[in-house]
Amino acid sequence: MSINAELARLFSEMAAVMELTGANPFKTAAMNKAARQLKDLTFDIASIAADKKRLMEIDGIGEGMAGRIMEFKQTGRIREHDELIASIPPGLLQVTRIPGVGPKTAKLLWEKCGVVDLVTLKEKIDCGALVGIPRMGEKTIANILKSLEFVEKSSERTRIGIAMPLAESIVEHLAAMNGVERVQYAGSLRRGCETIGDLDIVACSTNPGALAEAFATMAMVEQVLTKGETKVSVRIHQGMQVDLRIVPLESFGAALLYFTGSKEHNVALRERAIKRGMTLNEYGLFPDDYERRQRRRTPPPSEGGSQGVGTTEISSGDSPTPQPSPSRERVKSAAIASKTEEEIYRALELPFIPPELRENRGEFASEIPKLIEFDDIKAELHAHTRASDGKFTIEELAAEAKKRGFHTIAVTDHSKSSALAGGLSPDGLRAHIEAVRKASERAEGITILAGSEVDILPDGSLDYDDELLAQLDIVIASPHAGLKHDPDRATARMLRAVRHPLVHIIGHPTGRLIGSREGINPRMDEVIAAAVEHDVALEINANYRRLDLRDTHVRAAVEAGAKIAINCDSHTVTDFDNLRYGIMTARRGWLPPHLCINTWSNAKLMKWLKSKR
């Protein structure tokens, strides 16, 4: 694999250890940012690792990071990383992954009672060794124990196709309550990320208390983690944490913006607000006056001060009682913008930025293009029938596609090497082509294409000979086996398939399965360049277990002007429903509709397909 992922891992680890040992938090943040940038790169950093100037052109990579990257390229390690890792017990970082235990607590537990990993933590709790340590009260210890048990049994992040239906059912449940004015999911789910950590729900209600109670007592709730006036967190039986934030109706847009994130996008938005003399929080965009001055412990503005917003009671002189959230109190009178995301972006002199782009990956610097939408898709070009491993007959498949409003469906069963998936022998494929042609003649209102999802063999050749491939209307070439090849071999293999004159689409180009199989790591910039040169489309396989191409690959492909196909790889009726995840991934890759062959008219699509025959 390319060194990007390894370098990203090293930088993340360094940042984590630095947090633990109490380094400058801004230095830690810089380290984390560099790790993230490296992870998102679509070319191999090794190719420029000898050139410090080019390294430093990457946002977040400065003098220091460039030096570390060069050191790694030359020596295969980063000395500073080795030293940091050696400075703490090897299992201590695991301890900071327990919800509620941060770097400060982990360090405290290590120094005060010898906790060095999850095992010793459990032992020390069981034998009562934590009692008496500063800030380690009975409740804190009980919470750590509970979280520890949760960490031990739960898997990490949840795939979007699992998280989305859960979120939708929660939203539906809450929306049906009396007094609920708005309710919507936010967070990484709304941004269309491939996996989701926690679910975030934003809601407005005329009866916030009842809403909080209803949320905390849903049937799926396993444990209530926190329950305050505006924020409730629960853990559900499915293993996820769900956070509900209740805000005033006037603040819905600001809250939705804030809780949709990403964190990096929010930070950039706030910096932008400050530069324009404003401050942004989850209640709205405000003139930069009262709150910031108060935080700096300087006196609040005098009566009739320059801002002239003294219409609320927040600064009621010498009242010793703590005030509930000045921002929330001020919303009605003082917010420059708060009701909708659109008006907040406008006030910050920005166009509306779609949630999928909110990653601080250039959305502030660039013009926002028109992104592809669900309704733009007019064809499914990758589907299986009973001839291989699908559940449809050809007619049933066509009927389903027609029902979904498509003008074209491609029948693309597996080729002979995919034996477990019932791949067709050459004679089997010939007979199948005949059957598809006959069905197509009878079909009304939909074009049925005879195709194949043909295996890209380990050497990059295809699973059928050219004479047979030439008879097909559409050829998808996909890797199914040999998914552990090194990058050199994987790149050569994929390039050979891209250059094959009869191939239209490269299916799920890396063969990854999210959370369970890494797949191959061909040098994607080379594959993309070849795809552009040979006029081959790269697939976003919309199955939520794949999402392959992934978002960053799509972005690189779009920048290179490559054609993209978004296909559901349908084997059953419900597979068609995965299209939404493919669309979200495409949007995260900044895909405009015209580059996606599934949006084209039937005539345009047929012309392109025939250009390769």
Next chain:
DNA sequence: GCCGTTTTCGGCCCGACTGTTTTCAGTCG
């Protein structure tokens, strides 16, 4: 450690909640 409509120094986002505190630190998102 990075970065620049605050440009080579001096900033670097903001609020809610919990548990332990007697005024706030730590964590999270």
